[in-house]
Amino acid sequence: MSYLELAGFESATLIRxxxxxxxxxxxxxxxxxxxxxxxxxxxxxxxxxxxxxxxxLGLPINESAITGVSTIPEPAALCYSLLGVSLNDAESKCMSLRFSWLKANFEHLSINVTKQKVMCTAQAYIMHIIRGVLMSDANKNRVHLMYLLLLTNLQNVR
Structure with a gap:
């Protein structure tokens, strides 16, 4: 929760x-x-x-537009560096992640979890909130990697 608060998404977690x-x-x-x-x-x-x-929604805004890149040269490397999890071969060339992949890799935390893994889980959860709740569409099954780039530093997400 502390990472979600740091990024300004604590109130968005209450959306049901x-x-x-x-x-x-x-x-x-x-x-x-x-x-x-x-x-x-x-x-x-x-x-x-x-x-x-x-x-x-209780989200902070500062009137600046949020933009991202549409292409990412090495999606697998990005995911591994920011989420700490490798993509499988089928996903490694995609510009987006399946929600099922996020859920499989970040749904449960072990008892002896590291601070880094908690932060990665918070980033994955924010990606789900952004694409699955705030800007959902008919597919509701993928989130673009540009959002992950925007979550690199949770202190600057606002």
Whole structure:
């Protein structure tokens, strides 16, 4: 938890699945105007801002955009250096990791775990939060390695 706090992700760990209120979603869809990216409600016009999202999720923002690289020359070397685990041959050329691979390698910690392994597990968990919860898509089964590059130094993640 201390590494998640260091990276500013402690509140994001509390995000759980929730039941969708389809009648509310339908009402919002009816009032959405794609040309202005706003909701036209009887009282005013509204839009969702980064500040709104940060407030609801409890994530710190400093108004800087987060960008990453799209290609990584040696994905296997990156994974080994930052996560301490080697990729299998099938995964070693990919630019992303399967969630099943992350789970298999980081789901359980032994009793005599090292500080380094705990930090690697925190980085793997943050990757899951980023792609599996905050920016999920229909596939929900892979996370790009660019996020791992952004987690190199957990003190600078914010």
């Amino acid at each position: 699945k929730f039941d969708l209120r389809y009648n509310l979603i339908s009402a919002l869809v009816e009032h959405w105007r794609p040309e202005t990216h706003t909701f036209h409600l009887p009282c005013e016009e509204y839009t969702v801002t980064l500040g709104d999202v940060a407030s609801q």
